Amino acid sequence: MKFDFKDIDRAREILELEERATLDEIKRNYRVLSKRWHPDKCKEKSKKECHEMMKKINLAYRLIMKYCENYKYSFKEDDVAEEDIEARWMRQFGKDPLWGKGWE
Secondary structure (H helix, E strand, O other): OOOOHHHHHHHHHHOOOOOOOOHHHHHHHHHHHHHHHOOOOOOOOOHHHHHHHHHHHHHHHHHHHHHHHOOOOOOOHHHHHOOOHHHHHHHHHOOOOOOOOOOO
16 A cells, blocks of 8 residues: 555644654554544534544544554664664665765
């Protein structure tokens, strides 16, 4: 399955996630938003508005989780030990004109 960045980014915004999030953060935000917008518990807004927002939250969560399911985790010793992912990225791709900062 191919994912469109705009769809993933919109789902991230609906779930009130930063640009980087752990699975625990994704699940926590989903639970918090579900409690806030559930039509049976939503008091400040109309039931219809809450229902529509719940649909958006559920769709966003499903999309993000499907995206995360397809992520390949590395279990190599070097990758597991690496704490600074951005430093590793720069070592691997820093001078690459497409992925890094180019040949400064």
